[in-house]
Amino acid sequence: MSLYAPLKPEDPRRLADYELLGRLGEGGQGVVYLAASESDQQVAIKLLRPEVSFDPDIVQRFLREARVAERVAAFCTAQVLSTGVEAGRPYIVSEYIEGPSLRQVIEKDGPRTGGGLHRLAVSTLTALAAIHQAGIVHRDFKPSNVIIAPDGPRVVDFGIARALDATSTLTSSVMGTPAYMSPEQFLGQPVEPAADLFSWASTMVYAATGRPPFGDDSVPAVLARVLYNPPEVPGFDSPLREVVIDCLNKDPARRPTLDQATRRLLQGPAAASGPARAGRASVPGPASTAAPASGRPSSTSPPPASPSFAPPSSASSVSSPDTLPPSASPPFVLPQAASTPAGSTPSTSLSSLWHATAWRRRRKSVLAALSAAALVTIGVTVPWGRLGATNASSTPPPARPSASAHLPSARPLPGTKTTVYDYPDQPIALTSYQLDVTDDDVRVYLPTTSGLFDYHSELIEGLVSPDGRYVATRKSTYEDDGYDSVTVMERSTGHRFTLKSVKEPQVGTMVGWSRDSSRILLNLSRTKNDETRYSGFAIIDVAKKTIKKVQPTDEYTATSAFTWDDKDRGVVNERKGVIRFFDENGNMDHALLGVGARTEKIWDDFSPSGALVLTDCPSGGYCVSDVVTGKTAHQFRTECEDLLGWYDDAHLYCYAKVAQKGTIQVIDFTGKFVRKLADTDDYPRLTLTYTQKT
Known part of the structure; x- marks a missing residue:
């Protein structure tokens, strides 16, 4: 076979002291020529294309190739003979290796x-x-x-x-x-x-x-x-x-x-x-890896060896890419569920009860089933955290994220037709997601050590703490004694504990972690005839390994879910456009009047800093108000069908249709499009859980 092709009309005939004989290959950035010196020594010359020769990053990477190749033993590669620049185009002259690829x-x-x-x-x-x-x-x-x-x-x-x-x-x-x-x-x-x-x-x-x-x-x-x-x-x-x-x-x-x-x-x-x-x-x-079987873990089953539920890699949390890291821990694995003994009555599934209350599970989430898209680059988001300011005066407005200044990375998610887009300056990170296949088939996906996501068939909920240290999970079945429960695991060590919340037929659904990753809020509720009533809330203290169940003194809280307040010290509950603040013991502290009703799909009423609250305006559209004074700072309308969460203190993300295609978009407080986070075809079966980065 011919090992090189003829020169094209646009190819040079000479380069420095070499006569070009033909083409050995080409790529997006350069062409490799077979050439001969004046002494008839055959060499290979790689010449950078003129259209990319002006790019300093490409030129630097091109010239680095020569420096890198010079370090490698000659027996296993082509030796670099020289480098140079011709008409502004860098080139590398190397030994010609005769033979096919x-x-x-x-x-x-x-x-x-x-x-x-x-x-x-x-x-x-x-x-x-x-x-x-x-x-x-x-x-x-x-x-x-x-x-x-x-x-x-x-x-x-x-x-x-x-x-x-x-x-x-x-x-x-x-x-x-x-x-x-x-x-x-x-x-x-x-x-x-x-x-x-x-x-x-x-x-x-x-x-x-x-x-x-x-x-x-x-x-x-x-x-x-x-x-x-x-x-x-x-x-x-x-x-x-x-x-x-x-x-x-x-x-x-x-x-x-x-x-x-x-x-x-x-x-x-x-x-x-x-x-x-x-x-x-x-x-x-x-x-x-087979997903764990559904059901209840055996009380005699040993925990998996050295489980590790590590956050996706990031430049700030992993070893330098220039050094070999220590061996990573194995992916997080929950204990395998024991099969139900013959003749026994299986415990009640929580899946159907889940769907009765899921629409009010207030945490930062995107509800979308996303279609695959052509990829620009492929990346992974990095952990987690939340902003720490507590009032509007001390919180400078975030810079407006650019739709084009930084190209996003795109990645599909297993078990879905999903592509999400991540930006270098993005303040939120994807930490888990959930697919509602049917009312009785809720699939929870949690991150592994390599930054991928695994499906855990025995779970109905999973939430990673803002600092990435812990993961809290709920099984899809009650315990043997009929109690709903939450398991908290330290991701680096695998140490875990389980706390019981309420007894069947009630459920204790997780609302979210506190900003400092020290506590978890649960809603305690019961659904009957498609009507959900809230009996109260519960707070898990991770350090103390305790759960405190609270029934507020206000009887009007039964029709609305609880969420963390602006400082994550107590909770809030909304009724008829009045947002009421309760301490951790259930005593009402104060209220915001006239700001409007909660926005239905938003799990975090308050901005990442806690300085602002989002509501449906009494006069229509959406209101962003000061938490302390209740004064409306912004009022706007948008083409989005649903607002889904806070992006930062100056932006929200939402679901909207563009040219009959569903998208998850970032918008500002005028309702104007800023950037796209995802594409979706069948909202709202998939819940993407985002957490604020630090």
């Missing part, structure tokens, strides 16, 4: 099998080991970047490689080839050597089958499979099959190290059953 070989001769495939696996792992030994993460290992030279495979194209001792951060950008990218690359998380192992395993699947393990069609489809589906891994013998499967684990901490993978291949089939990491069993990622 692995992709070209597979396309011409078909998949590899048997010993040939095993030799390819070992030799490419050896080349990758030399790259890592130089302190480099390649980040784009794929068939077209593996050259099958006469003396063995060479790994080329370090255009997006990452030096582990670099001082800049690239984790906010998603770069690579989707069919071979690891989940952490899609999620915008720190990319470590384990990502190259994932890409290597994907390349080996391609070599064995002619197809990458997660397909190579549209980017959204590939992304969804990489994040949530098990890989397709046919055509392998042991031990290569087991090593490849382990390297394709969704969780980078559960992949073998490069040294472990190499030793397992060299030791033969007996090593195939070894653990991925010392002291840690190799387990499937989120996509292939």
Whole structure:
């Protein structure tokens, strides 16, 4: 086969002291030419395209490729010979490696099998080991970047490689080839050597089958499979099959190290059953992990070993992307439910009772089932928290978020047709979500250590604390003694405790955490003949591991749910446009008159700082009023069908239809569109729970 193509009319004929002979390849940012020196030495020259040569970031990354490649042992890559600039366009001159790419070989001769495939696996792992030994993460290992030279495979194209001792951060950008990218690359998380192992395993699947393990069609489809589906891994013998499967684990901490993978291949089939990491069993990622069975945990069942319900990664809370982090904890797993013994009566399901009160579960949420969309970049939001100011005079108005100054990252959510958009300057983070499939099928999704979300079939509610330290959950069934209960778990240690709230047929639904993550508010209610009556509220003190149940002295609170007040010290309850404030003992303290009724879908009446309250204006539209004086600061109307929550102290988010498509939008206090958070086709089956970042 021809290993290079003829020059095009727009291509230069000479570059510095080299005559260009043909094209070896091209990409979005540059073209690689085969060239010859005056002494007839053949070289490869990578020339940056003129339309991107003015971009300093691209030029810097292009020139860094040469510096990175120079650090790698010559036997496993193409040596860099020189660099330069011609007519304002940077170029890199490197050794020409004669031979086709692995992709070209597979396309011409078909998949590899048997010993040939095993030799390819070992030799490419050896080349990758030399790259890592130089302190480099390649980040784009794929068939077209593996050259099958006469003396063995060479790994080329370090255009997006990452030096582990670099001082800049690239984790906010998603770069690579989707069919071979690891989940952490899609999620915008720190990319470590384990990502190259994932890409290597994907390349080996391609070599064995002619197809990458997660397909190579549209980017959204590939992304969804990489994040949530098990890989397709046919055509392998042991031990290569087991090593490849382990390297394709969704969780980078559960992949073998490069040294472990190499030793397992060299030791033969007996090593195939070894653990991925010392002291840690190799387990499937989120996509292939079976959800816990529904029902009630057995009182004799031991808790899972070292559970960890970690928040999604963020630049402020994870180790530097330039250093290898310690092994991450395994994803959070709730105790497996025991099956109902034969002849026993199963406990009553709380799902149907849930739907009778869910519309008044006042927490910051978005109710939407979202459709998949074309991706710009893929990222993950970061934790959590709330703003700390307590009055309007001490709280400067937040800067207006820009709809275009920062491109959002987009990500689908498992179990839904959902794409949400996250912005670098976004003040809220997605911390859990819930899908109401039917009245009796409520699906709760909570975050894992890798920033993905897992479905927990035994739960009906799950809320992460603002500081990310705890998670509070409610099961979908009553306890054996007929009580509803809440379990609070510390995410870093797995330590937990369970408190009972009310007895069947009442329920204790979670309203939300206090701003300081010290307490949880519950509404105590009962639904009969589709009418919900509130008997009071309960407050869980996390440090003391106690629950205090309160029945307010005011008899008119029975028709309205309770929420935290503006300072999270007591609660509020609204009736006929009067918002009444109660202390934690249920005694009425004061009231706001004439501000209007609560906005139905909003769970947090008060802004993140607690300085403002949102209501339906008595005269129509919406009112934003001062909490202390009750004076209306803003009154507006909007094309949104429902307001859903506070974005920051100067913006809200809402549900609206645009061109017959549902969207979740951020708006200001004039009702004007600011930016889009999501797309939706069947509101309101999905509840996205957002929490204020700090």
